[in-house]
Amino acid sequence: MTTERTYIDLSSRTAIVTGGGNGIGRGIAIRLARAGADVYVADLDVDAAKSVSDELRVSGGRSSAGYVDVADQSSTDQMVASAIDELGKVDILVNNAGVGGAEGWAERQEGSIEDWNKVFEVNVLGIVHASKSVSGHMIERGSGKIVNVASAAGRRGSPGFAHYSTSKASAINVTQAFAYQLAPHKINVNSVCPGLLWTDLWHDIADRRLRMTGDGETSGRDYFEQRLSNVPLGREQTPEDIGNAVAFLCSDRASSITGQALNVDGGAMMN
Numbered sequence: 131m132t133t134e135r136t137y138i139d140l141s142s143r144t145a146i147v148t149g150g151g152n153g154i155g156r157g158i159a160i161r162l163a164r165a166g167a168d169v170y171v172a173d174l175d176v177d178a179a180k181s182v183s184d185e186l187r188v189s190g191g192r193s194s195a196g197y198v199d200v201a202d203q204s205s206t207d208q209m210v211a212s213a214i215d216e217l218g219k220v221d222i223l224v225n226n227a228g229v230g231g232a233e234g235w236a237e238r239q240e241g242s243i244e245d246w247n248k249v250f251e252v253n254v255l256g257i258v259h260a261s262k263s264v265s266g267h268m269i270e271r272g273s274g275k276i277v278n279v280a281s282a283a284g285r286r287g288s289p290g291f292a293h294y295s296t297s298k299a300s301a302i303n304v305t306q307a308f309a310y311q312l313a314p315h316k317i318n319v320n321s322v323c324p325g326l327l328w329t330d331l332w333h334d335i336a337d338r339r340l341r342m343t344g345d346g347e348t349s350g351r352d353y354f355e356q357r358l359s360n361v362p363l364g365r366e367q368t369p370e371d372i373g374n375a376v377a378f379l380c381s382d383r384a385s386s387i388t389g390q391a392l393n394v395d396g397g398a399m400m401n
């Protein structure tokens with residue numbers, strides 16, 4: 131019988147997941163560990179990162195955790211050094227950490243200049259910093275996989291949320307540039323574009339929408355479900371759905387795939 135591990139086998143691989151303490155990042159960390167990878171969970175919220183890492187160790191995996199602010203190059207350098215120190219090497223980097231804007235963004239109808247700067251610092255430069263921190267190590271080893279978590283919002287501009295959707299379009303574009311640059315070193319760089327997941331980020335998006343429309347009758351969850359009505363498969367995504375796509379892209383099954391952006395959104399985007 132073909133087991134899951136024989137189809138997507140990441141045993142003897144070591145992965146870093148940024149923003150791995152919560153939501154989608156946590157789901158990715160769990161999925162990679164289930165495929166056999168050792169996982170370094172890195173997050174601004176270090177307590178959450180440690181708790182996910184504890185969970186992975188309890189299930190029998192090797193894991194470690196630490197603080198990172200992906201907006202800061204020295205912090206991502208430190209993250210990679212700690213992962214190598216504690217787990218021996220890095221084969222996989224998942225750039226998942228992301229934000230909707232600067233502090234208080236959910237209370238603003240339009241992105242402020244601080245929101246534009248913040249999403250570029252975290253959602254775009256966060257990918258650049260962590261990729262730069264790890265690429266020397268991967269080049270020396272002659273292999274590696276980098277997966278960036280972009281968004282369906284990066285496929286089409288979002289009204290009132292332009293700062294965020296523009297940052298995610300940039301995440302798709304920087305994925306392509308790095309895929310070209312790192313291809314000679316056998317490093318694959320891809321992105322995934324999640325659709326709708328009911329995580330903390332979406333709770334804030336829904337709260338913001340309710341504030342904007344002033345509709346006290348509808349709950350945030352109702353608004354989220356209305357958005358699902360435009361999705362061909364009519365289902366929300368789960369962190370596990372995103373983890374499955376990431377695990378595939380990090381596996382030998384995806385060796386010929388680079389520079390791609392894989393929509394994991396129930397068919398919401400078909401480009």
Ligand SMILES: NC(=O)c1ccc[n+]([C@@H]2O[C@H](COP(=O)([O-])OP(=O)(O)OC[C@H]3O[C@@H](n4cnc5c(N)ncnc54)[C@H](O)[C@@H]3O)[C@@H](O)[C@H]2O)c1
Pocket residue numbers: 148149150151152153154155172173174175178198199200201226227228229252279280281282283323324325326327328329330331332
């Ligand atoms: N939830 C969705 O529907 C959805 C859809 C498409 C894309 N995404 C993207 O998926 C990724 C994860 O989103 P989520 O929904 O799980 O959000 P979330 O808010 O639940 O989790 C984000 C995590 O990133 C961490 N983080 C934030 N800034 C950081 C920084 N500077 N350095 C390190 N860690 C940082 C947070 O502490 C948190 O643990 C983000 O890139 C987001 O843009 C989410």
